[in-house]
Amino acid sequence: MTENGVSPRAKVLTIDTMNPTVKKVEYAVRGPIVQRAVELERELSEGMKKPFAEVIKANIGDAHAMGQQPITFFRQVLALCSYPELLNDSTFPEDAKSRARRILQSCGGNSMGSYSASQGIDSVRQDVAGYIERRDGGVPCDPDDIYLTTGASDGIVTMLKLLVCGEDETRTGVMISIPQYPLYSAALAELGAVQINYYLNEEKCWSLDISELQRALDEARRHCNPRALCIINPGNPTGQVQSRECIEDVIRFAAKERLFLMADEVYQDNVYADGCHFHSFKKVLFEMGPEYSNTVELASFHSTSKCYMGECGFRGGYMEIINMDSEVKAQLTKLVSVRLCPPVPGQALMDLVVNPPQPGEPSYDNFIKERTATLNVLAEKAKLTEQVLNTVQGISCNPVQGAMYSFPCITIPEKAIKEATDNGQQPDMFYCMKMLEETGICLVPGSGFGQRDGTYHFRMTILPPTDKLKILLKKVKEFHQKFTEQYS
């Protein structure tokens, strides 16, 4: 009570008076497990005794944080662009200098400190278009259809934002895979759109069944207006790589059902399994002929954060927009202009990814060496992870065909399920929290991505260095065995 007898001034902004859609957002990848992991790290550094010497974070696809090295050429060019005095430094290779000069010439006042066009720097968008054409065997790409973004996250949220309208039964519904990357559910919650779940088929290596898409769509049509279908390929958290046939089927489905397609292809270079190849939705769409390529609306997304570069912190990315209504496109351009522009260093990096050293250029050999080494190690670790996890009774793991994660199914004993639910916790959250406290290993519970009722999973990145990954897998194995015994 204050002097005049009224209670202290209530806040203007409280949990009860804040934006209700923001409250509905959930984001597991950086949720309570990770917060506890950070606390544990602090406690360890303060000398507190724990049953482990270090916290190993396998919760997020953050390659450099796990020790992956950046591509030398990319960083040389970024340094040259940051401090152009270095263009006079003879230790920098000529191809790095010429890339830097080209980027700087496209910047206002020759400085990365200028705002770029809101859609992104022209020359970078041209280079992206050239990359897409080469990647897709010559299918044409118009730089005007390219929007540079602040990481793929930004592009995905922007596209979803354009799509949302209507109230109640006419509210926009968006189909997303379960398990999903939780950016999608978070963005849909924030936008107040209806999330339509379709389940990937765990028995068939997390593949996508059209019959399941149809089931989910038919059900959703009873209470909302489904307008978009999101695909992640290669998959996060599930690590599958879609076959060409599957992609064709999805495109046919989208055409028949009038759905806007969103293809999240940020892992397009992360394909490891024999017989698996990356097929872009754009390429398949165009090879299916004009009936499809002139009509199906598609947005596809790429990023500097994954693949062999793993440059998450620069927040680079692009989206390509196919068959978008021209008035809507003008609205999109206006919308992105409000935030002024994506970060220019991220745009520069995206440019290097799509326009790396060419045969004959001084940096070519080293670039290929570094890229190959990184991708080979990832392929090895993908295999290792699958193999070791499948030796554990009560853990069953699909092959990690691509991307950077395994998402094994775990058997949790009834007693543990009961203890968790009695405490109001998801059983796999209970499991992962216990693993963190006992081993220092930080994984994300499957419930953060979605899974079929009654099944439990965790997501684990394959990114730790091989020696650490081996320790991690051994500890997971031991923990699982102990946990199973304890609750049996």
Next chain:
Amino acid sequence: MTENGVSPRAKVLTIDTMNPTVKKVEYAVRGPIVQRAVELERELSEGMKKPFAEVIKANIGDAHAMGQQPITFFRQVLALCSYPELLNDSTFPEDAKSRARRILQSCGGNSMGSYSASQGIDSVRQDVAGYIERRDGGVPCDPDDIYLTTGASDGIVTMLKLLVCGEDETRTGVMISIPQYPLYSAALAELGAVQINYYLNEEKCWSLDISELQRALDEARRHCNPRALCIINPGNPTGQVQSRECIEDVIRFAAKERLFLMADEVYQDNVYADGCHFHSFKKVLFEMGPEYSNTVELASFHSTSKCYMGECGFRGGYMEIINMDSEVKAQLTKLVSVRLCPPVPGQALMDLVVNPPQPGEPSYDNFIKERTATLNVLAEKAKLTEQVLNTVQGISCNPVQGAMYSFPCITIPEKAIKEATDNGQQPDMFYCMKMLEETGICLVPGSGFGQRDGTYHFRMTILPPTDKLKILLKKVKEFHQKFTEQYS
């Protein structure tokens, strides 16, 4: 018509079926005038004949694009962080190296390519807190109250997003100054919040009258729920610097009327006029005593884009949150985690801005020299702009006390107003478009920022290099005279 007689498949996403709130967004700073300016540049470069040799863009606060030079020290550190091999290069000063080492040590895997904590890198937030304490004469600042952002734009939109709720008469209203920086109206339109206009007093040098705040608030309360008050100081587009008394009055008003305060202070170092000083809302709030400092909710925003650094392309910024409800703060932290993190190079740059070279360090003298030179030139150009514009009959310009813009009032003859409105154009858009076509000078019409009915303005940055600014001002003068004659 296709073979089977139905019209070609209608698009899923059309202007009629897209998000209606996005359609309502307007953004003048990058609107039709700028698009035409870009076209004109292209036409010139293709050899087309024009009544001018170059397009001079004075439409946007993009310092480097206008030739302002980056601070050497900042760019050295960024180069070192981008390509840490350079730490072995003896030509880089030691203080640059030690800053780079500190930043890299705070990055996962010592790489700017790692995602940071979503709230921003810990050590950067600590440095920001130290800066604020020094700036505010020792008023304490908790690094936990600091959120690093993707430019100030990102922080502003995020805070507005938290505040919006309710329907119809209970819908959140947000008070913004008119003229305003159009990010605010755009964000409010997108969020479906109610924009409450309060007019700055052009007769009194664009100052803020509490009676006008009260008028706007009382009127708004009849149809919405006003919850926040946004202030831009120093002002964009109006260039005024608020007095300490005015800030106190605003804080008292916010306390009495229970409004969440948002203080946009991105121009905090851009103060030129004699007798004007920058007072942060935070400092004034705390000096008003616990009755205010313990209750009034405040978010203040800063950026790497303005002041003497002008590093817009890096998209660095921070916000400080005072007296925010702890549950809401947890929601804010969750919300920002969905986008993963602000760009790390922008965070690094923000760190350098708040922790520049210190006396005794090798880069100190040069840093001070560069900063002072830039700010002095801006002060000169502020004065020059005001002086020249006020020599033109029919143009009347308040002093540019701070920020980077003048926003003069222009007299447009009745005949021109009629011609414009007959063409469905705002009269000042008509004026600026004509100026662009005839002189190559790109300004933004006052209608893009808001102005009292029946008054007309344009916004012009003071950023072009002095010699170009002189030409520009001369051309504006001649154009205005000719235009006035033509339509009289």
